[in-house]
Amino acid sequence: MVEYDERHCMIRDVLDRVGDKWTLHVIFHLADGRKRFMELQRQIPAISQRMLTVTLRGLEEDGLVERTIYPVVPPRVDYELTPMGQTLLDTVRGLMAWTIEHLDDIESARAAYAARENSLKRLAGVD
Amino acid sequence: MVEYDERHCMIRDVLDRVGDKWTLHVIFHLADGRKRFMELQRQIPAISQRMLTVTLRGLEEDGLVERTIYPVVPPRVDYELTPMGQTLLDTVRGLMAWTIEHLDDIESARAAYAARENSLKRLAGVD
DNA sequence: CTGCATCCCTGGAGATACTG
DNA sequence: CAGTATCTCCAGGGATGCAG
Numbered sequence: 679m680v681e682y683d684e685r686h687c688m689i690r691d692v693l694d695r696v697g698d699k700w701t702l703h704v705i706f707h708l709a710d711g712r713k714r715f716m717e718l719q720r721q722i723p724a725i726s727q728r729m730l731t732v733t734l735r736g737l738e739e740d741g742l743v744e745r746t747i748y749p750v751v752p753p754r755v756d757y758e759l760t761p762m763g764q765t766l767l768d769t770v771r772g773l774m775a776w777t778i779e780h781l782d783d784i785e786s787a788r789a790a791y792a793a794r795e796n797s798l799k800r801l802a803g804v805d
Numbered sequence: 806m807v808e809y810d811e812r813h814c815m816i817r818d819v820l821d822r823v824g825d826k827w828t829l830h831v832i833f834h835l836a837d838g839r840k841r842f843m844e845l846q847r848q849i850p851a852i853s854q855r856m857l858t859v860t861l862r863g864l865e866e867d868g869l870v871e872r873t874i875y876p877v878v879p880p881r882v883d884y885e886l887t888p889m890g891q892t893l894l895d896t897v898r899g900l901m902a903w904t905i906e907h908l909d910d911i912e913s914a915r916a917a918y919a920a921r922e923n924s925l926k927r928l929a930g931v932d
Numbered sequence: 933c934t935g936c937a938t939c940c941c942t943g944g945a946g947a948t949a950c951t952g
Numbered sequence: 953c954a955g956t957a958t959c960t961c962c963a964g965g966g967a968t969g970c971a972g
Contacts (some may be wrong), residue, residue, distance in 0.1 A: 686962085689907070690830075690924055691827070691904065691911075692900065692904040692911075693823075693824055693829065696820075696824070696900075697820055697823070697824025697825075698824075699944080699945075700945095700969085701819075702817070702820065703810060703817075712942080714954090715953070715954055715955090716953065716954080725953080726945075726946060726947075727944080728946075728948090728955090728957095729944090729945065729955085731954080731956080734943085739915055739918045740911045740915060741910060741911060741913075741914025741915075741917075741918075741957060742914075743935085745896075745903055747954095751952090751953090752953045752954080753953050753954050754953070754954085755951080755953085755954060759806070760810065761962085762911075762914075765903065765907070766907075769899055769900055769902075769903040770900070772862060772896055772899045772900075773819065773823075773897070773899075773900065774892060775894055775896075776819070776892065776896040777818065777819040777912055779810065780889055780892070780893075781818070783889055784818075784819075784868060784889075786868075787866065787867050787868025787869075787889075788866055788867060788868075790868075791865065791866045792867075797971090798938095804889045825964085826964080826965075827965095841933085841934095842933070842934055842935085843933065843934085852968075853965075854934085854935080854966090854968085855935090855936085855965075855966075856965065856966080857962085858934080858935060858936080859964095871961055876933095878933090878972095879933045879934080880933050880934050880935090880972080881933070881934085882933085882934060884937090
């Protein structure tokens with residue numbers, strides 16, 4: 679059994695990897711198989727070349743993605759999920775399912791919160 | 806069924822909530838029941854007063870945490886997970902399980918990566 | 933005790949230009 | 953095509969002080 683606070687450090691470790699801006703995008707786009715750099719960039723239009731590189735390096739470093747370099751010209755590099763990357767994908771799908779299921783609830787909670795805030799502000803303003 | 810790119814936006818939405826520095830700490834510490842502000846701050850030593858407030862507000866706004874104010878002096882405020890917050894906790898436990906299960910793999914992958922990097926650097930240096 | 937406002941600083945990330 | 957280097961900008965978050 680692992681200690682309480684230690685567990686939190688660990689989950690932060692993974693969140694630092696998975697919770698950044700682009701990692702999940704890349705992982706989801708690698709879900710349907712090996713792709714090369716340009717393909718990924720085309721399929722994630724908002725990502726910059728730099729951030730795609732950085733993100734892929736991070737995933738490679740953690741053993742979640744494997745990088746294959748073909749010694750050809752022009753250069754060609756393929757990326758694909760490792761088995762461990764696959765298991766992460768499966769796990770994250772749980773989070774995705776939760777998201778889809780509760781998106782409306784969250785939205786209405788936010789609306790309700792904003793409404794409450796506004797009525798409080800109005801009271802203060804009249805005062 | 807939801808569209809592909811739309812799904813990614815949604816999961817980013819939740820990750821923006823869940824993936825920040827403190828949210829999961831707070832959620833996990835609220836797992837064992839309703840607590841007041843000071844209790845949480847004591848149990849998460851590294852968090853600042855400001856960030857605890859900010860984090861709790863965010864969770865409240867999304868309907869994941871409920872805030873109860875007692876009109877007493879000195880002030881007393883309790884926080885507890887809503888039912889939706891509970892379901893999120895359950896889901897995140899999956900991610901935590903994955904983390905625990907693969908922590909060693911990740912660590913050795915990082916070590917292997919660093920080793921490869923170093924040998925490359927050495928080659929370049931000798932060159 | 934709880935919470936807000938202010939200042940400040942660092943790291944994440946975009947834009948751009950250059951290399952093999 | 954794939955990757956690196958540099959500059960820059962801004963939001964996240966820490967420290968501190970004040971208020972109800």
